[in-house]
Amino acid sequence: MTTPHRGMTEQAAQASIDQACRMLRLPSIRAQFPDMAETAARDQMSYLGFLAELLMAECDDRARRRSERRIKAAQFPRDKSLRAFDFDANPNIDSATIHTLANCEWVKKGQPLCLIGDSGTGKSHLLIALGTEAAMKGYRVRYTLATKLVNELVEAADEKVLAKTVARYGRVDLLCIDELGYMELDRHSPELLFQVLTLLPPRPDPGPYRTTWLITITHPYQANVTLVSFREMFIARYMSDVSCDT
Numbered sequence: 001m002t003t004p005h006r007g008m009t010e011q012a013a014q015a016s017i018d019q020a021c022r023m024l025r026l027p028s029i030r031a032q033f034p035d036m037a038e039t040a041a042r043d044q045m046s047y048l049g050f051l052a053e054l055l056m057a058e059c060d061d062r063a064r065r066r067s068e069r070r071i072k073a074a075q076f077p078r079d080k081s082l083r084a085f086d087f088d089a090n091p092n093i094d095s096a097t098i099h100t101l102a103n104c105e106w107v108k109k110g111q112p113l114c115l116i117g118d119s120g121t122g123k124s125h126l127l128i129a130l131g132t133e134a135a136m137k138g139y140r141v142r143y144t145l146a147t148k149l150v151n152e153l154v155e156a157a158d159e160k161v162l163a164k165t166v167a168r169y170g171r172v173d174l175l176c177i178d179e180l181g182y183m184e185l186d187r188h189s190p191e192l193l194f195q196v197l198t199l200l201p202p203r204p205d206p207g208p209y210r211t212t213w214l215i216t217i218t219h220p221y222q223a224n225v226t227l228v229s230f231r232e233m234f235i236a237r238y239m240s241d242v243s244c245d246t
Contacts, residue, residue: 028061029054070135074176076143080128090122098126102133107174110212123216124178130214131176139173146180146215150189157192175213 008016014034021030033054040050082102087095106113113130115123128143135141156165169175197213 026058028058032057066138067136070138070141071132074131074135074141074143076128076131076176078128079132080125081132082126082129085122085125085129092117093122093126098130101130104130104134104137104139107134107139107212112212113214115214115216117217127176127178127214127216131174134174140171141174141176142169142172143176143178146177149177150193153192154189170211172211175211177213177215180215180217 017033018030021027021033036053036057037050039045040053045053082098085098087093087098101113115126117123131141131143152165153162156162
């Protein structure tokens with residue numbers, strides 16, 4: 001049992017707290033406790049209230065760092081946010097719909113989302129912004145260009161490691177695929193991509209949902225955001241002359 005330290009000086013107390021925070025790995029409390037203690041004394045905060053403030057500061061900072069790590073792991077090419085999106089310049093995009101999508105229920109349920117529109121309508125901005133929102137809410141996210149993904153899948157199929165590649169992408173909760181409409185694909189590539197996306201393994205946590213995806217598709221003279229059937233969209237865009245049993 002630890003012996004209580006009575007009559008400890010202010011300097012000794014601060015040194016002990018600093019040492020304890022290092023041992024317990026509480027960097028936020030270590031950095032903030034002097035100012036927070038001063039505020040607590042000035043506001044005549046109770047011991048329980050002061051302890052709660054310290055612990056919540058540590059929890060909040062850890063949550064922030066986890067979000068930053070998930071956003072970094074997603075490998076987005078640049079920072080984009082919904083707050084910075086110019087809805088006035090894109091009147092066909094309903095801001096209420098986008099902000100509803102930002103709650104990420106569709107990710108939780110494993111529903112795919114396709115952002116369809118002409119060039120310059122903000123599809124990539126929304127893809128990155130919604131992917132960032134998902135990362136901030138605790139989902140594992142991965143960004144990739146469609147060309148990069150297809151090339152990787154073709155190489156994996158040639159090297160007989162396609163299952164391993166699919167499993168790696170299946171570890172994330174949300175796969176963000178950008179610029180699909182810019183691609184010129186041969187007969188084999190879209191069929192391979194379609195099969196891979198429909199065969200992503202179920203996620204063990206949370207629940208029985210599969211890894212879902214968010215895709216931008218270039219479509220001339222159209223600018224909207226909608227939850228659509230990925231199967232119907234993909235076949236119409238790339239596989240009208242390719243047989244598919246899925």
